[in-house]
Amino acid sequence: MPSTPITEFDGASGPPGKVNILLVDDQPGNLLAHESILDEMGENIVKASSGREALDWLLREDFAVILLDVNMPGMDGFETAELIRGRSCLEKTPIIFITGYNTTDLDRLKGYSLGAADYIFLPVIPQVLNSKVRVFVELARQTRLIRRQTEILARNNQEQTRQLQIIQKLNQECQEANKELEGFCHTVSHDLRAPVRGIVGFSQLLVQDYGSKLDEEGKRLLGIVQSESQRMGRLVDELLHFSHLGRRTLRKSALDMTAIAKSVFEDLVARHAGRRPELELKPLPPACGDATLIRQVFINLLSNAIKFTGRREVARIEIGSQSESQRNIYYVKDNGAGFDAKHANKLFGLFERLHGQEEFEGTGVGLALVKRIIHRHGGRIWAESNVTEGTTFYFTLQNEE
Amino acid sequence: MNAVHEPEILLVEDNPNDAELALRALQKRHLANKVFHVKDGQEALDFLFGTGPYAGRDTRRHPKLMLLDLKLPKLDGLEVLRTIKADQRTKNIPVVVLTSSSQQRDIVESYHLGVNSYVVKPMEFDSFSAAVADLGCYWVLLNQAPEMQDG
Numbered sequence: 001m002p003s004t005p006i007t008e009f010d011g012a013s014g015p016p017g018k019v020n021i022l023l024v025d026d027q028p029g030n031l032l033a034h035e036s037i038l039d040e041m042g043e044n045i046v047k048a049s050s051g052r053e054a055l056d057w058l059l060r061e062d063f064a065v066i067l068l069d070v071n072m073p074g075m076d077g078f079e080t081a082e083l084i085r086g087r088s089c090l091e092k093t094p095i096i097f098i099t100g101y102n103t104t105d106l107d108r109l110k111g112y113s114l115g116a117a118d119y120i121f122l123p124v125i126p127q128v129l130n131s132k133v134r135v136f137v138e139l140a141r142q143t144r145l146i147r148r149q150t151e152i153l154a155r156n157n158q159e160q161t162r163q164l165q166i167i168q169k170l171n172q173e174c175q176e177a178n179k180e181l182e183g184f185c186h187t188v189s190h191d192l193r194a195p196v197r198g199i200v201g202f203s204q205l206l207v208q209d210y211g212s213k214l215d216e217e218g219k220r221l222l223g224i225v226q227s228e229s230q231r232m233g234r235l236v237d238e239l240l241h242f243s244h245l246g247r248r249t250l251r252k253s254a255l256d257m258t259a260i261a262k263s264v265f266e267d268l269v270a271r272h273a274g275r276r277p278e279l280e281l282k283p284l285p286p287a288c289g290d291a292t293l294i295r296q297v298f299i300n301l302l303s304n305a306i307k308f309t310g311r312r313e314v315a316r317i318e319i320g321s322q323s324e325s326q327r328n329i330y331y332v333k334d335n336g337a338g339f340d341a342k343h344a345n346k347l348f349g350l351f352e353r354l355h356g357q358e359e360f361e362g363t364g365v366g367l368a369l370v371k372r373i374i375h376r377h378g379g380r381i382w383a384e385s386n387v388t389e390g391t392t393f394y395f396t397l398q399n400e401e
Numbered sequence: 402m403n404a405v406h407e408p409e410i411l412l413v414e415d416n417p418n419d420a421e422l423a424l425r426a427l428q429k430r431h432l433a434n435k436v437f438h439v440k441d442g443q444e445a446l447d448f449l450f451g452t453g454p455y456a457g458r459d460t461r462r463h464p465k466l467m468l469l470d471l472k473l474p475k476l477d478g479l480e481v482l483r484t485i486k487a488d489q490r491t492k493n494i495p496v497v498v499l500t501s502s503s504q505q506r507d508i509v510e511s512y513h514l515g516v517n518s519y520v521v522k523p524m525e526f527d528s529f530s531a532a533v534a535d536l537g538c539y540w541v542l543l544n545q546a547p548e549m550q551d552g
Binding site: 190 | 416418419422425501502503504522524525526527529530
């Protein structure tokens with residue numbers, strides 16, 4: 001019979017992996033004989049010469065099976081069985097009665113009513129004893145294995161629950177910190193507006209009311225105060241915009257990307273009087289996203305493209321896409337002033353700029369917002385660029401919910 | 402300007418600079434002498450209900466427009482709005498919230514409380530001036546308010 005390796009042993013009197021077999025007989029000769037028959041099984045055999053001694057053992061150890069002699073002086077086998085069955089922890093331990101005389105049907109019934117698993121008659125036939133005991137030994141081994149696996153499962157379960165709790169706690173902390181940070185961002189940008197409005201407004205009043213009293217240098221300096229405070233105003237407004245759009249709940253629907261790109265481009269061109277880059281708009285597959293936010297993505301990418309092609313003789317912008325199974329890759333390509341690939345990591349950082357204020361104006365919020373919007377949609381964004389040929393921005397969006 | 406006790410515009414604004422910019426904008430449309438400026442929410446309520454320092458004021462005369470900031474000391478703008486819109490005597494006064502806050506929950510709450518209009522203060526001085534002046538003209542000169550009921 002194949003035996004399952006057991007590494008854990010809960011009996012004190014035997015080596016690990018073995019199960020206990022209890023032999024109960026008042027005659028030492030019988031005990032010895034039965035022991036020698038069962039010895040080849042390699043299990044741990046315990047001998048008791050009376051019912052009382054058997055009970056002592058049973059209370060200390062787990063046994064796979066009890067071989068119980070019916071005919072013993074004092075407490076006989078049936079009485080012993082009754083006492084054994086009286087213990088709730090022992091009520092399932094199998095008992096094989098061994099009896100010498102011709103057992104009547106009545107005795108046999110009595111044995112079975114006491115929970116006997118089987119009977120063996122003297123003289124014992126070694127093969128019969130062996131095969132009957134082996135069944136219970138195997139049963140005990142399997143039971144022990146199941147118990148052990150149940151324990152391991154329970155422990156794993158406990159560990160998983162504990163880890164889940166840790167993850168949930170960290171997640172909650174992270175969400176709270178995020179919320180706090182966004183609230184902070186909002187408050188800062190919000191509270192900064194009032195003083196900025198003051199500086200912008202009052203410097204304008206100064207120009208209006210006292211401009212005639214200032215000389216050229218005075219006017220120049222005041223002009224710097226005005227343009228710088230206006231720039232700060234734009235920064236604060238964009239930061240506020242960033243925090244707003246970043247927190248907005250996504251309202252996804254199927255988007256006609258071609259129509260969005262086209263209408264954004266026309267709006268932007270209308271605002272840049274006299275500048276109209278050549279646009280090649282290839283048909284774009286629809287995407288699933290938040291219309292307002294995806295429109296914002298096109299606004300930011302296309303106004304960048306228009307801005308950075310400002311110094312090209314022929315400004316060209318191309319919008320196109322590649323479809324994959326689950327998602328689409330969209331791109332906006334320009335032939336404008338590109339950037340050096342080694343600065344690419346800074347491209348999407350908040351307030352990061354790759355061009356000087358005098359070269360191209362900007363606040364460094366636009367691409368950070370684009371990245372945030374695309375990430376919130378579960379997409380990716382990246383750019384390829386070189387200084388001579390211009391820049392291509394790629395972003396991915398799911399094509400359905 | 403604050404000599405008028407029967408103003409057509411009640412400006413509730415704690416920031417003196419914003420108040421001055423608003424008054425200047427109204428001045429250009431010759432509305433500044435019709436403005437009464439209070440600096441916090443409690444003073445606004447005292448003025449409208451003739452309590453505290455305004456005890457004895459004829460409260461049957463209501464302003465044609467109340468320009469209300471939300472972030473105010475003592476009693477904030479939303480509380481002021483809640484109080485006057487819940488009171489039979491003052492609920493018909495047109496209230497325009499003029500604030501730096503573009504937060505949805507402020508906007509939603511203001512409308513819920515019965516605000517007549519909600520305007521986010523533009524950052525640019527020209528836009529700010531234009532917004533305040535347009536509001537003043539619209540509510541004081543164009544808008545027709547219901548006749549006052551005596552008693």
